[in-house]
Amino acid sequence: MAFFIETMLGGLMTGMLYSLVALGFVLIFKASGVFNFAQGAMVLVAALAMARFSEWSNAALGGDSLFLANVIGIVGAGAVMFVVAWAVERFVLRKLVNQEGATLLMVTLGIAYVLEGLGQTFFGSEIYSIDVGMPKDPVIMFEGLFEGGVLINKEDFIAAALAAVLVAGLTVFFQKTAIGRALRAVADDHQAAQSVGIPLNKTWVIVWCVAGLVALVAGIIWGSKMGVQFSLVTVALRALPVVILGGLTSVPGAIVGGLIIGVGEKLSEVYLGPYVGGGIEIWFAYVMALIVLLFRPQGLFGEKIINRV
């Protein structure tokens, strides 16, 4: 029983991290109807920038203050993400208004390649570490409940808490602020939003910025967990079924979907994997998403898709 709970908690933590990446997908899709395949590359670039800026500033400061170096790193990476958002809007999206979904999808694949190349050219292509002072040692909880207790990684715990704070913050941002309201208006109807005076271009920059910041948070957490390296881009492929399961247009969907996929993956790997040779995590997530699709084509929380002739 304790082992089951341990596995499930592990799944929940991983799921929370998937949700973070999925959130980036959802934000951009909601505001501009673009399915952003470059989210994984954005996570990579953000994490690389953060790791390298803090490394450089740490060297420049003489290694006195890790905290200050990390702050500089985060600010620097944030600036990089802003530049990325601006460039994407200015040079790509602005020229592709009113194109079909498939074209926009392909263009984000192109953006992903450019970001991967540029990021590695500027920041190097080795494996870097991010140290934001996350505790690495595991703790044992619920000892009174089960024999031997449940082993939990403190790091995972903090990561999950951070993700929760981020989601809460985003919800407030979207529901209560003027900019958030403008973003929702653009998501609802481009033309109507434009006709009441909401500047489309500026909103797109903002939403790509927000997605960039989400990518930064995801990058820092993933990066401090397993090092910053090229394989971070594959996180996007892991997060895809999450978005599909939760619904492309729903922020809570991304969270719930992430948790379901995280738990499902871990449980299937542990309990089903040994029978079929293991390594089933990745396709199991997709098959779960596929089954949901067959019954609810819009995902668990997505807006109902209405087709008009």
Add this chain to the structure above:
Amino acid sequence: MFYRENGQFKTSYAADQQIFTIAQDKWFVWGLIAFAALAVPMLADEYMFRAILIPFLVLSLAALGVNLLVGYCGQITLGAGAFMAIGAYAAYNFMVRIDGMPLVLAMLLGGVSAAAFGILFGIPSLRVRGLYLAVATLAAQFLCDWAFLRIGWFTNHSSSGSVSVAKLEMLGWVIDSPTEKYLFCLAFVIAFAFIAKNLTRAAIGRQWMAIRDMDVAAEVIGIRPMFAKLSAFAVSSFFVGVAGALWGFVHLGSWEPAAFSVDRSFQLLFMVIIGGMGSIMGSFFGAAFIVILPIFLNQFLPLLGSLVGVTVSTAGISHAELIIFGSLIIFFLIVEPHGLARLWSIAKQKLRLWPFPH
């Protein structure tokens, strides 16, 4: 001046319905085929065959299959690599497990197996479309990656996980030199391009296009969406599966599941988009572009670097390749969303009026 159709009168229905209604087009295509079959084997060297021509032919066959599905039937797929893998591994198993299996028949049966799986993974297309469908086909991709890696039966329990075909032989003709391999692929590509062209002109192709343009409207005028969509998946997967078998048997010789990873699926989709959706010719343009570009950049960048006085490292080249490749994709999508095939038809249009544009 030379590209005019005036004076070419059609006096029968058959003449009116031929593939190339303009004589110049017909002669151009015949000339191209003759050039590819006769002149190229004499001109090209071994490197050209191995690095450029054979990959180009096989991938253009795969792109053709993807184009039937994406360009003609409007169903996005990111699982093309999986269907290539199914074609390759199925053909391999037919070869290994049945004594005296003819090579071509094994490849075609590989294509049929891929088609069966294509129908299976095409079922979600009846419920979802667009991006959701893309993700559903990704499921096929990851499932296949896993199955060919972990289930020993598919690879005939080979210890290293890679499989290889000993000898390619067709009716006593041993295919071992690059030139012969090239001609073997060329025969496949010509035959399949011909089939594809005719399919898209026939009733079934028109049904696909109707579904692509507006599926609900197509249903209203009496096209069965289930039949149209699943047949598109089947035919497309058949093409892709045969291409996969060619890729494994002829180009690679021995291969691992990584040869058909998700990157391959993306690559095939790129070919279709850059070449031109809904165009047979476009598949070839797209394949040529994607095959030649990395080779060109690989040769050209160090040269450019030495001109400016900078030595470009290998890592630097691969990064620069990514950047240039990505920017070119973005550039093409912005400037010409209909792909290289559109440029081709614009050129033909211009040529018609040249040199007297009024």
